[in-house]
Structures are given as structure tokens and as C-alpha cells.
Amino acid sequence: xxxxxxxxxxxxxxxxxxxxxxxxxxxxxxxxxxxxxxxxxxxxxxxxxxxxxxxxxxxxxxxxxxxxxxxxxxxxxxxxxxxxxxxxxxxxxxxxxxxxxxxxxxxxxxxxxxxxxxxxxxxxxxxxxxxxxxxxxxxxxxxxxxxxxxxxxxxxxxxxxxxxxxxxxxxxxxxxxxxxxxxxxxxxxxxxxxxxxxxxxxxxxxxxxxxxxxxxxxxxxxxxxxxxxxxxxxxxxxxxxxxxxxxxxxxxx
Amino acid sequence: xxxxxxxxxxxxxxxxxxxxxxxxxxxxxxxxxxxxxxxxxxxxxxxxxxxxxxxxxxxxxxxxxxxxxxxxxxxxxxxxxxxxxxxxxxxxxxxxxxxxxxxxxxxxxxxxxxxxxxxxxxxxxxxxxxxxxxxxxxxxxxxxxxxxxxxxxxxxxxxxxxxxxxxxxxxxxxxxxxxxxxxxxxxxxxxxxxxxxxxxxxxxxxxxxxxxxxxxxxxxxxxxxxxxxxxxxxxxxxxxxxxxxxxxxxxxxxxxxxxxxxxxxxxxxxxxxxxxxxxxxxxxxxxxxxxxxxxxxxxxxxxxxxxxxxxxxxxxxxxxxxxxxxxxxxxxxxxxxxxxxxxxxxxxxxxxxxxxxxxxxxxxxxxxxxxxxxxxxxxxxxxxxxxxxxxxxxxxxxxxxxxxxxxxxxxxxxxxxxxxxxxxxxxxxxxxxxxxxxxxxxxxxxxxxxxxxxxxxxxxxxxxxxxxxxxxxxxxxxxxxxxxxxxxxxxxxxxxxxxxxxxxxxxxxxxxxx
Numbered sequence: 001x002x003x004x005x006x007x008x009x010x011x012x013x014x015x016x017x018x019x020x021x022x023x024x025x026x027x028x029x030x031x032x033x034x035x036x037x038x039x040x041x042x043x044x045x046x047x048x049x050x051x052x053x054x055x056x057x058x059x060x061x062x063x064x065x066x067x068x069x070x071x072x073x074x075x076x077x078x079x080x081x082x083x084x085x086x087x088x089x090x091x092x093x094x095x096x097x098x099x100x101x102x103x104x105x106x107x108x109x110x111x112x113x114x115x116x117x118x119x120x121x122x123x124x125x126x127x128x129x130x131x132x133x134x135x136x137x138x139x140x141x142x143x144x145x146x147x148x149x150x151x152x153x154x155x156x157x158x159x160x161x162x163x164x165x166x167x168x169x170x171x172x173x174x175x176x177x178x179x180x181x182x183x184x185x186x187x188x189x190x191x192x193x194x195x196x197x198x199x200x201x202x203x204x205x206x207x208x209x210x211x212x213x214x215x216x217x218x219x220x221x222x223x224x225x226x227x228x229x230x231x232x233x234x235x236x237x238x239x240x241x242x243x244x245x246x247x248x249x250x251x252x253x
Numbered sequence: 254x255x256x257x258x259x260x261x262x263x264x265x266x267x268x269x270x271x272x273x274x275x276x277x278x279x280x281x282x283x284x285x286x287x288x289x290x291x292x293x294x295x296x297x298x299x300x301x302x303x304x305x306x307x308x309x310x311x312x313x314x315x316x317x318x319x320x321x322x323x324x325x326x327x328x329x330x331x332x333x334x335x336x337x338x339x340x341x342x343x344x345x346x347x348x349x350x351x352x353x354x355x356x357x358x359x360x361x362x363x364x365x366x367x368x369x370x371x372x373x374x375x376x377x378x379x380x381x382x383x384x385x386x387x388x389x390x391x392x393x394x395x396x397x398x399x400x401x402x403x404x405x406x407x408x409x410x411x412x413x414x415x416x417x418x419x420x421x422x423x424x425x426x427x428x429x430x431x432x433x434x435x436x437x438x439x440x441x442x443x444x445x446x447x448x449x450x451x452x453x454x455x456x457x458x459x460x461x462x463x464x465x466x467x468x469x470x471x472x473x474x475x476x477x478x479x480x481x482x483x484x485x486x487x488x489x490x491x492x493x494x495x496x497x498x499x500x501x502x503x504x505x506x507x508x509x510x511x512x513x514x515x516x517x518x519x520x521x522x523x524x525x526x527x528x529x530x531x532x533x534x535x536x537x538x539x540x541x542x543x544x545x546x547x548x549x550x551x552x553x554x555x556x557x558x559x560x561x562x563x564x565x566x567x568x569x570x571x572x573x574x575x576x577x578x579x580x581x582x583x584x585x586x587x588x589x590x591x592x593x594x595x596x597x598x599x600x601x602x603x604x605x606x607x608x609x610x611x612x613x614x615x616x617x618x619x620x621x622x623x624x625x626x627x628x629x630x631x632x633x634x635x636x637x638x639x640x641x642x643x644x645x646x647x648x649x650x651x652x653x654x655x656x657x658x659x660x661x662x663x664x665x666x667x668x669x670x671x672x673x674x675x676x677x678x679x680x681x682x683x684x685x686x687x688x689x690x691x692x693x694x695x696x697x698x699x700x701x702x703x704x705x706x707x708x709x710x711x712x713x714x715x716x717x718x719x720x721x722x723x724x725x726x727x728x729x730x731x732x733x734x735x736x737x738x739x740x741x742x743x744x745x746x747x748x749x750x751x752x753x754x755x756x757x758x759x760x761x762x763x764x765x766x767x
Contacts, residue, residue, distance in 0.1 A: 143375070
């Protein structure tokens with residue numbers, strides 16, 4: 001095995017462990033911290049099913065963002081939808097054709113639209129980047145990391161497109177490398193520059209995920225204003241530390 | 254009227270270009286030793302100074318807040334700076350100051366959070382905009398966390414539901430704990446604890462006021478409508494903002510509640526101990542004070558032996574009552590479980606209207622064309638009625654049941670997109686007058702447009718703060734202070750009680766026309 005391949009095997013494991021452990025740690029932290037008061041932004045759903053529907057409109061349609069600003073919605077939606085397509089398209093490098101989820105990957109939508117998703121992603125990201133520069137309000141709130149994050153993902157999309165359309169890599173060998181990571185049977189990685197650039201940026205993105213604003217993905221589901229059910233009069237809501245306070249003075253007895 | 258630069262209003266809303274530092278001078282009076290100590294907060298010899306070891310204390314408090322409030326912890330982490338909220342705050346629209354953009358307001362705290370509590374901010378502060386905690390940062394926080402009325406309009410539009418109010422509340426509480434409490438709120442809360450209401454009206458004064466009111470109403474309509482206080486065994490305890498006892502147009506709302514109770518034939522009482530619906534503990538983000546204020550209501554309900562609790566017209570009071578009363582002062586197992594606990598006066602009145610037990614003459618309000626201002630805390634932080642969004646329909650249904658002429662303001666300025674009056678969240682103080690006037694701009698704009706286009710003459714509200722704020726700012730925008738009315742004032746005008754002389758109603762009408 002080449003030294004380069006060994007380096008990337010290590011990088012892959014480090015990145016994946018950082019990603020999974022980092023997000024798990026953050027989600028557990030959010031779960032650990034209580035929400036002492038009912039703070040649902042109303043109108044809010046009265047049932048659990050209603051909350052699921054609320055999240056559906058937010059996660060799938062970006063409902064609130066749509067109400068807030070159409071441009072950001074268009075670019076943001078374009079980017080995230082392309083990301084999802086690209087993700088599914090990439091699954092074919094990770095799972096074998098005899099897997100039961102193969103049809104999920106090997107279908108018309110993913111393989112045809114997914115082929116062009118990279119372009120839509122670049123347009124979406126470009127729009128978001130332009131907004132950051134040209135809208136004075138958004139420029140004011142942006143720090144270096146906000147621009148760099150967009151550039152990083154643009155770099156990933158661009159290098160990915162390069163491999164699709166300009167400089168192909170040895171996809172069979174790449175798949176062998178990736179499958180090897182799962183089976184702990186390590187294989188050589190093709191040493192094309194574009195592929196290495198692409199992978200390096202992806203691994204870097206995975207590593208910074210738990211310490212960056214990318215936490216919005218899991219955090220969205222932990223936002224009390226959105227997940228709480230609007231039933232404070234029917235059901236008493238009390239946090240552990242609120243209960244302690246009560247126990248101390250007994251005034252709620 | 255003092256001299257202030259009044260923002261222009263337009264036919265269609267305009268998002269201003271940012272003007273850095275435009276409101277940097279706006280700072281409310283800091284609470285001195287007297288009020289800080291009454292609140293159990295630390296103080297220094299000279300008001301406005303920070304306590305010794307303030308920095309360590311602030312960071313320690315922040316760590317504690319982050320471990321006690323999931324909202325704060327999550328909101329500090331997940332903002333992506335998308336800009337969706339940047340043009341949604343009435344204070345930004347009215348002042349152009351970029352630090353009044355919700356995300357920038359949150360960033361005052363988030364930058365410090367990143368510096369001391371995150372990997373990126375500890376090792377790469379410049380990259381992620383993390384900053385050291387300095388006295389200047391504290392001053393900035395004190396200024397701009399008192400330019401937020403905790404109205405949550407930003408939270409409606411945020412793709413993640415990040416609520417700036419949660420950040421403002423946490424920041425204010427931490428500031429108070431290092432000697433920078435706000436005078437207005439910290440002066441008021443001890444009065445509630447000691448006397449029972451924000452105004453510091455003691456029981457004898459309250460008795461006097463209510464007796465006067467009884468006489469006034471009897472003179473007016475020739476029916477004895479009671480305003481009972483501390484009457485044991487009454488069915489209903491009414492908890493209402495103390496402004497209802499004396500301020501205009503609040504007091505006309507109180508008369509309205511009394512008439513509805515009278516017509517419905519229920520027994521009710523107010524309490525001298527819980528003679529205040531407002532709960533400024535919410536504004537300053539202090540759970541303990543908010544709980545203490547809420548527990549007064551529990552004690553009063555037990556002492557008086559009531560079966561139900563009803564709240565009068567007050568926005569944030571209803572937020573605390575609806576969302577938090579059960580948490581802070583429950584469980585309410587000693588009350589009648591057949592009714593919502595607590596219940597809003599509009600729910601009561603609406604029910605009476607639905608059952609057709611009120612005798613209504615809508616023409617009594619024919620001299621007015623109404624519009625309705627959705628109060629922020631009712632629109633976005635509570636519910637009135639049984640279904641999501643019934644907080645918008647219930648007041649409108651009641652208004653339209655007692656008035657013939659009604660027209661809504663522009664769709665993007667009502668319901669959950671409503672604009673704050675500009676005086677909520679503990680900012681209803683004279684030392685913030687400039688902010689209040691500028692912050693009212695978006696609401697004044699949409700009001701002026703329905704006045705011009707649809708002949709609206711009056712705006713009805715169900716919040717004591719909204720009513721006081723509009724009374725004060727309407728003249729600055731070329732309108733008159735009596736153009737703001739209570740919803741139950743409209744009910745009061747239209748309701749005809751048994752035994753009420755026809756003439757009495759007419760003379761009342763003539764009075765108002767004159």
C-alpha cells in the first residue's frame with residue numbers, strides 16, 4: 001500500500017470519528033440541558049403529530065425562510081436539495097449492488113438529476129456568497145468563517161464536477177478503497193490530484209462539522225421554540241431544577 | 254412633546270441601509286443600590302459600575318445559564334448567519350442601527366460564547382468573530398439588550414426558530430448580576446413583591462379607586478355594576494394589569510370586563526395581593542422573580558377560595574399566565590378543571606357571545622372604524638381559544654361582534670408577523686423615549702395606511718403596554734392619543750345591561766362624539 005493511501009485511511013477514520021463523536025457529544029449536551037419553560041413560537045401544534053408536520057415544513061420546504069426572504073430561500077434550497085441528491089449519488093461508492101438499499105441509489109432520479117446536482121449546488125452557493133457580499137446587512141453579520149465555509153463547499157462541488165466532466169478518476173479502485181475502510185481491509189487510493197483535493201476538503205468539512213455552524217443540522221431538531229407542543233395549560237411542564245426549587249420552599253404544595 | 258427625529262412612514266415598507274452606531278447612545282438608567290438590593294442583586298458604590306471580579310462572575314453565570322436553558326445553548330451554536338432575521342426587527346427598521354438586527358443582537362453574546370466556550374473561538378477567534386469580554390462589550394450589551402422588546406418576530410422567520418428574546422433575557426439577567434440591572438424593571442418588581450402591583454397601589458387606594466369606578470358606571474348607565482375586591486367565595490379571580498385601574502384607555506377595558514361578568518351573572522373578585530397581571534420577571538430573564546410573582550396569584554386564589562382564574566388584557570402577562578403559570582405556580586388541582594386554567598377574558602367574553610347571553614347594540618360603536626393590533630406576546634407566545642391561531646381570530650370575532658366597521662392592517666404586519674408596539678419587554682420608560690418612538694415606526698406605518706385607505710379611526714389592542722405606548726407615540730406620528738382603544742372598551746360601549754336606560758346609552762354616545 002502506498003504511503004498516500006495509508007495517510008488517507010488514517011484521515012478517513014479520524015474524520016469520521018470526529019464527526020460522529022462530535023455530533024453525538026453535542027446532541028447529548030443539548031439533551032442534557034433542560035428547557036425549563038414552554039417557549040413554543042405560536043401558532044404551534046397541539047399534538048406530537050403536529051410537531052412532526054411542523055418539522056416537515058421546516059426541514060423539507062424551509063417554510064420560515066421562505067416567509068423571510070425569497071432570495072435566500074431560492075439559493076439555500078437549491079444548495080441543500082443538490083446536496084441531498086449528491087449524497088445519494090455518492091452512496092454507490094459506499095454500498096454494494098447486492099445491498100437491499102441499492103435501488104435507493106441506483107434509480108433514475110438520483111443518477112440523472114444527481115449528475116447535474118453539482119452545478120445547481122454551485123449556483124446556490126454562489127448566490128449565498130453574493131448575498132453575503134452585496135447585502136449590507138448580511139455583510140455586517142458575516143465573519144471570515146462564514147465566507148470560508150461557502151468557499152470550502154464550493155471547492156468540494158467544483159472538484160466533484162471536475163471528476164464527472166473533465167478528469168475522471170479510477171472509480172473502481174476508489175470504491176475498493178472505500179469498501180476497504182468499512183471492512184478494515186485497506187486498499188490503495190487512486191492518486192489523482194483532483195480526487196485528493198476533493199477528499200481532503202470533504203474530510204476537513206466532516207472534522208469541523210461539530211465545532212462550526214454546521215451544527216444547525218442536528219440543532220434544528222433541538223430548538224424548543226419549534227419542537228414544543230402547545231399544551232401548557234393542559235400539561236404541567238417542569239424542569240428538574242424547577243422541581244428542586246419547588247421542593248426547597250414547598251410553595252407549590 | 255419633546256423633540257425627537259420621527260422616522261418617516263411610507264405607503265410600502267422600506268428596509269433601511271445600515272447606519273453603524275445610530276443608537277449606540279440609547280441606554281436606560283442603571284438600577285442603583287436601592288433597587289439592586291431590593292432585588293437581591295449586587296451593587297457598587299457608584300451606580301453603573303461593575304462589581305469586583307465582574308468578568309469571572311459573568312462567565313460563570315454564562316456557564317450556568319448554558320447548562321440550565323436548552324434554548325440558549327442551542328441558539329448560541331446553530332445560527333448560520335443567513336440574514337433571514339436582519340430586516341425583521343422593528344427597532345432595526347426604525348433606527349437603521351445594525352446592532353438592532355436580531356442576529357447582531359444575539360452576536361453580542363455569541364461572540365463571547367465562542368471565545369470562552371467553543372473550540373473554534375478559543376483557538377481561532379478572528380476566524381469566527383469571537384471577542385474577549387471587556388467593559389466595552391458589557392456596555393454594548395447593556396445598551397442593545399435594552400433595545401429589544403423580546404417580541405419574537407425574528408423567531409418566526411428564523412429557519413431554526415432562534416428566539417432573540419431568549420438571548421436578551423439571559424443577557425439581562427447576567428448583566429443585573431454584575432451590577433448592571435435596569436432601573437425601570439428593578440424598581441417595579443419589588444413593588445409587586447411588597448405591595449401587590451407594579452404601581453405600588455396599596456389596598457386602601459385600590460378600594461377607593463374601585464368604589465369611584467362603581468359610582469361612575471352607575472351614573473353613566475344607571476345600573477350598579479360591581480368591582481369587587483378581596484371577596485372570599487367568589488367564583489372567579491380576575492387578575493388584570495394595574496394600569497387597568499387608572500390609565501386611559503385601559504380603565505374602559507376594566508369596565509368592559511365588569512359589565513360582561515355582570516351580564517353573565519357570575520360572581521368574581523379581584524385581589525389586592527395579586528392586583529397585577531404583569532410579570533416583569535419575564536423581561537429581566539429571572540426565573541426566581543418570575544416564579545415569586547406568579548406564586549402571589551396561587552396564594553390569592555387559595556386565600557379567596559375561587560374556582561377559576563381569568564386574566565385581563567395584557568400581552569406579556571398572558572404569555573406568562575398561559576405558558577408559565579402552570580409551571581411556576583401550579584399544579585392547579587384546587588380549581589375547577591372544567592375551565593382552562595388560567596382563562597383569558599376574551600375566551601370568557603367570546604363564550605358569552607357564542608351562547609348569546611349578552612345584549613349587544615353594535616351601533617354604539619358606529620362612530621368608529623376599527624383595526625386590531627396583535628400584541629406580540631399574544632400572537633407569538635400564547636394562544637387564546639382552542640385552535641392554533643385562535644389568538645388571532647378570537648379578538649377579531651369579539652370586535653366584529655360589537656362593532657360594525659372593521660378593517661385589518663396589511664397582512665405582513667398582523668397575526669404572527671405583527672410588529673411590536675415599540676414599548677414592550679421592559680422598555681416602557683421615559684429614558685428610552687427615542688427608542689420607543691423609532692421602534693413604533695413599522696406599526697405606525699401600517700396603521701396610517703389603513704387610516705388613509707380604509708377610513709380606520711381607531712386601533713384596538715389587548716395589552717396594557719401596547720395601550721400605554723401608543724397613547725404616548727401616536728401624537729408623534731400625527732395621530733391622537735385617543736385613537737388607541739381597549740377591546741373590552743368596545744364591548745363596554747355595545748353591551749346593554751338589564752335595567753340600563755336607553756337614554757343612558759345615547760348620552761354616552763353623545764359624550765364620545767363631542
